[in-house]
Amino acid sequence: MLRQQKTTSTMSRVETNGWSTTNGINGSPVAPARHKTVGGGENFIVAFVTRTLMPLFLMFASPNLVILLWYTAARCDGSFYELCSRLATGGLGKIWGDIHIASPLAVGVILGYMAWALLLMVLLPGPRVEGPVTPRGNVPVYTDNGFLCYVVTIVAFVVLTFGLKQYGMSPTIVYDHFDEFLGTLTVFSHVLCIALHLKGLFYPSSSDSGTTGNLIFDYYWGTELYPRVFGIDVKVFTNCRFGMTVWPLLVLIFALKSYEISGFVDSMWVSVALQMIYFTKFFWWESGYMRTIDIMLDRAGFYICWGCLAFIPGLYASVSMYLVNHPVRLGPVVSWSILAGGVFAIVINYLADKQKQDVRRTRGNCLVWGRKPEVIHATYRTADGSVHTSILLLSGWWGVARHFHYVPELILAFLWTVPALLTHVMVYSYFIWLTLLLVHRTFRDDVKCSEKYRHHWTEYRRQVRYRMIPGIF
Ligand SMILES: NC(=O)C1=CN([C@@H]2O[C@H](COP(=O)(O)OP(=O)(O)OC[C@H]3O[C@@H](n4cnc5c(N)ncnc54)[C@H](OP(=O)(O)O)[C@@H]3O)[C@@H](O)[C@H]2O)C=CC1
Numbered sequence: 001m002l003r004q005q006k007t008t009s010t011m012s013r014v015e016t017n018g019w020s021t022t023n024g025i026n027g028s029p030v031a032p033a034r035h036k037t038v039g040g041g042e043n044f045i046v047a048f049v050t051r052t053l054m055p056l057f058l059m060f061a062s063p064n065l066v067i068l069l070w071y072t073a074a075r076c077d078g079s080f081y082e083l084c085s086r087l088a089t090g091g092l093g094k095i096w097g098d099i100h101i102a103s104p105l106a107v108g109v110i111l112g113y114m115a116w117a118l119l120l121m122v123l124l125p126g127p128r129v130e131g132p133v134t135p136r137g138n139v140p141v142y143t144d145n146g147f148l149c150y151v152v153t154i155v156a157f158v159v160l161t162f163g164l165k166q167y168g169m170s171p172t173i174v175y176d177h178f179d180e181f182l183g184t185l186t187v188f189s190h191v192l193c194i195a196l197h198l199k200g201l202f203y204p205s206s207s208d209s210g211t212t213g214n215l216i217f218d219y220y221w222g223t224e225l226y227p228r229v230f231g232i233d234v235k236v237f238t239n240c241r242f243g244m245t246v247w248p249l250l251v252l253i254f255a256l257k258s259y260e261i262s263g264f265v266d267s268m269w270v271s272v273a274l275q276m277i278y279f280t281k282f283f284w285w286e287s288g289y290m291r292t293i294d295i296m297l298d299r300a301g302f303y304i305c306w307g308c309l310a311f312i313p314g315l316y317a318s319v320s321m322y323l324v325n326h327p328v329r330l331g332p333v334v335s336w337s338i339l340a341g342g343v344f345a346i347v348i349n350y351l352a353d354k355q356k357q358d359v360r361r362t363r364g365n366c367l368v369w370g371r372k373p374e375v376i377h378a379t380y381r382t383a384d385g386s387v388h389t390s391i392l393l394l395s396g397w398w399g400v401a402r403h404f405h406y407v408p409e410l411i412l413a414f415l416w417t418v419p420a421l422l423t424h425v426m427v428y429s430y431f432i433w434l435t436l437l438l439v440h441r442t443f444r445d446d447v448k449c450s451e452k453y454r455h456h457w458t459e460y461r462r463q464v465r466y467r468m469i470p471g472i473f
């Protein structure tokens, strides 16, 4: 849950989502840094492309791509070549004819799960944690009960699975009707986006809200940074209690389906084990996630809502979905080696995230790699004019490169995919997406941080020259 300590529900200004006082949406995924013409005005063609055409394209293309990904795995034996042949012969219409976009089963299961997740979110206890100061000077407050919600949900899932077995029922029905689930989730997310759009305009939860004046961009990007409905934080729900919890549930359901079809197969086992360790780490660190770009910068619009409700189930869980009908016997040596490499990557990624958190929490009075950390005490200004200080870490993983922690994240994604071998590109869709997302994110974060910290960030960039991989990028 999240509360705002300091809220001023003003909506008079054009929105400022980031830290710049002139144009705060530069950190958005589709709005690059300001483009000035020679005369100094904004280049409207670039603005039209990035804030209208790109969002429109993404909102139309992404749901289609996710469904086609499912179709490729389930109906085309995981082959993009086969998908293209079918598209060439029958066209998109023929393929859509084979897809069911909604069903009462999907609506019932999704609503049931949402009710469960909301109930846990509200009822389970947890310590109170504060998020970072927002651009408008608000301090979001959360109940840190993510780990508990996750554990209770997974245990309940296992108990329910055994319970249902006695009645000849299995959660693998979700796999059998997955197209219906993806379609229903897309419809749900549009309903949520419309409601949130209107809420942000007429009943904002805090002053971190507003409009850009462009309806399409507002719908895509959102009108509020931290919307709350009856005290429930919408982004904590969409990102953590839905997206990040449904992903492990799907991974378990797909593993169960694979077991029903092929018995115990080590490719599925390795991939599932790595993903489950990753989810457990995520929820253990959830309060740290509240200080990342998704929460600090991304508003609750189509990007985050559809992304977490439909894109995570459709793309992020696609490796396990593919493995259901593509089992590979790897043998113990290969399996355990992949598992060990993956666990190592998770540990490095976790330690890097933790290093940043520890240094900030102790205001630099801790040890990083056995030494007192080098830091920059950076100042920044919020929209209300008040000045704050923050710490930029120059030691440890944050001295290796400015986003070195993305490297183990990518290695891990590769390692939980490679058990599927290199037969089909389709199964690497998540890895390819993640590479693009993280590389793009290094640029987004640079824009956001240089607007926020100005010369302090320039100094950090001077001292830590590389974005992700020392000597290369
Ligand atoms: N699987 C997936 O789809 C994805 C996974 N991830 C993972 O999520 C985690 C979080 O990543 P992400 O959201 O990108 O955010 P980061 O962990 O990279 O956090 C970025 C923020 O950290 C602060 N910061 C930047 N440099 C420093 C420094 N040197 N010292 C102290 N603080 C600094 C800044 O925020 P501030 O304003 O507080 O100064 C900056 O905006 C990572 O583990 C990443 O691998 C990320 C993206 C996608």
Ligand SMILES: CC(C)CCC[C@@H](C)[C@H]1CC[C@H]2C3=CC=C4C[C@@H](O)CC[C@]4(C)[C@H]3CC[C@]12C
Pocket (backbone or CB within 6 Å): 058, 062, 239, 243, 244, 282, 289, 294, 302, 303, 304, 306, 307, 308, 311, 312
């Ligand atoms: C509109 C779509 C084309 C794009 C939607 C993207 C979002 C679903 C994802 C964008 C950033 C993603 C995440 C960031 C950081 C994370 C921390 C990590 O430890 C777990 C995964 C994640 C929560 C991840 C989830 C999906 C995004 C929000």
